[in-house]
Amino acid sequence: MNKENVTIKDIARELEISPSTVSRALKDHPDISPETKKLVNNLADKWNYRPNPIALSLKGGTSRTIGIVVPEIVHYFFSSVISGIEDYANENDYNVMICQSNEDYEKEVNSIQTLVNSRVDGILISISKLTRNMEHFHQLKSRNIPLVFFDRISSEVESDRVVVDDAEGAYMATKHLILEGRKRIVHLSGPPNLVISKDRIDGYIRALNEFQCSVAEENIVKCDQIQEAEWIVPSLMKRSPPPDAFFCVNDFTAAQTLNLVKRLGFRVPEDVAIVGFTNGQLSMLTDPGLSTVDQHGYDMGREAARLLLERIKDRNRPYQNRVIKTELVVRGSSSKEL
């Protein structure tokens, strides 16, 4: 009943017809007689025939597999993007191959090499924090391998891109803090070489300007990791007067800031308000709940996959730039009413 792997030949032999006829019957080719089709399809069903995708790949020069490179799978944002890519790809009969760069330039280059060697039909990537040299992307372009950047894009490499509306998200978060009456809003920002970091800073500044608040250099501090926050936040809180709000580049840093500030005896949100960025599972579980900017990772994943599959179909279409809307989610860490 469960033959190891049924091939077209097997069916042809059994029915005493040629493999090509079987192949055509299976694809409902108009030339084939209805009876033959029925015969073939019945046997194919009965034997549970599945076309061998490897043979198809070799023939067609396309693997129906796309590759993803992310810094770390274990981050909520990235795993939700992957989830979206996965779903969209599978719906379109594509498979997905995943590599991690671990925020390391070398590993990123290797990952791309691996995917290229595996003959993926295209690549989706969010670049690592340490990536400065964009040579590996140019190589992809010169080899004509479709490439889509998501979230952490390269501004130097022309290609399809999906980003969230980082500037707008940061603007909304900052504006929210201002409207809550905060005067000394610190922005804990990301690595300066990433476009998303710059955009979030821009949004932060735009909001301050709009409300005639002064923008102070020392209120923009690079700090995007739990360990960094450990010493940076306490040192910031020693200022007099201390900051009365933090807008953080991600939920982890925000949650950690929240804890540190509480440990120093400040009340949240009364003395200090905090807003993060991501809206991961974490943000509902801090105390108080963490206000944050939802990045809609899953949607971004679907959109990125869509762009990639479209480019695979048509390599000459103009480059697309998609922006996923962000959404401010207000919880107890920034609003006294919650």
Add this chain to the structure above:
Amino acid sequence: MNKENVTIKDIARELEISPSTVSRALKDHPDISPETKKLVNNLADKWNYRPNPIALSLKGGTSRTIGIVVPEIVHYFFSSVISGIEDYANENDYNVMICQSNEDYEKEVNSIQTLVNSRVDGILISISKLTRNMEHFHQLKSRNIPLVFFDRISSEVESDRVVVDDAEGAYMATKHLILEGRKRIVHLSGPPNLVISKDRIDGYIRALNEFQCSVAEENIVKCDQIQEAEWIVPSLMKRSPPPDAFFCVNDFTAAQTLNLVKRLGFRVPEDVAIVGFTNGQLSMLTDPGLSTVDQHGYDMGREAARLLLERIKDRNRPYQNRVIKTELVVRGSSSKEL
């Protein structure tokens, strides 16, 4: 410089020798003269030749790709397992294809079908909460496709397995709570059809027995999701006397329990101690920090991948059962000293 995709034929043509000679030279076959080898290898390097894995697969009947099926990528535990699998697989020149079941039986069956159709050399799976029928696994066995279960195993299907020492982890957690002087320890448990749920219950009971504490039916409550906890925990806290400790089947439920209990006016850990299971990123960011049992997901992933690759090499070896040690991580939610 960057030819699209160099083949053996290209090299043969350029050097005016036959493809077979090139193939042999590339694999350092003893028959080939050193000069020819040098010539071939130099050109291969220069042209950046990479064997086409698809052709190799078709020829060799092996894809050097393994498949993973997990309930949800976005859970810290699963993404860390995936990370471990990835690393081990890549070190051994295997690629990894990932599918999600979304805790749904149908999608699990589909995922396996997808992977089989893609001709993966083997499959790693952690079964969904809703999976009761094991037919799809038996099919894999009858098709002779290597299969390794990790974490959520099927006790009904014989195969290689990697689990964490759930019973021991639960035992340590419970014992720790007992030693902290807790008398009314509630266990919020997982879906009863999963082996891990049973094992954790067993460990919980063993610790209670060992210390002559009574085991009460009503202290074992099925509750493994944030939303469930929302109403279950408050109702439990209405008992008189209320529970003075919770051992939860995962970190999410534990963190949520922690918040709910605090919201009801109880102090943690003074009035109520809480221990979770996973040791995800979340556990350092609750207030107080969440005591939990580390599952070493990354190590589990590596080990599972190792078992799979070994079985792919030798399909007749006896089935292996690997147990990853768990580790109790004590933080503020269960110990007054922290």
Add this chain to the structure above:
DNA sequence: GTGAAAGCGCTAACAG
């Protein structure tokens, strides 16, 4: 030491 030929599973141009 090297080459020719066949075949992995499938498709498509070309014949009939």
Add this chain to the structure above:
DNA sequence: CTGTTAGCGCTTTCAC
């Protein structure tokens, strides 16, 4: 309407 043939890239047996 159906069969034959060649070829995707690579390996491997069999010849020479």
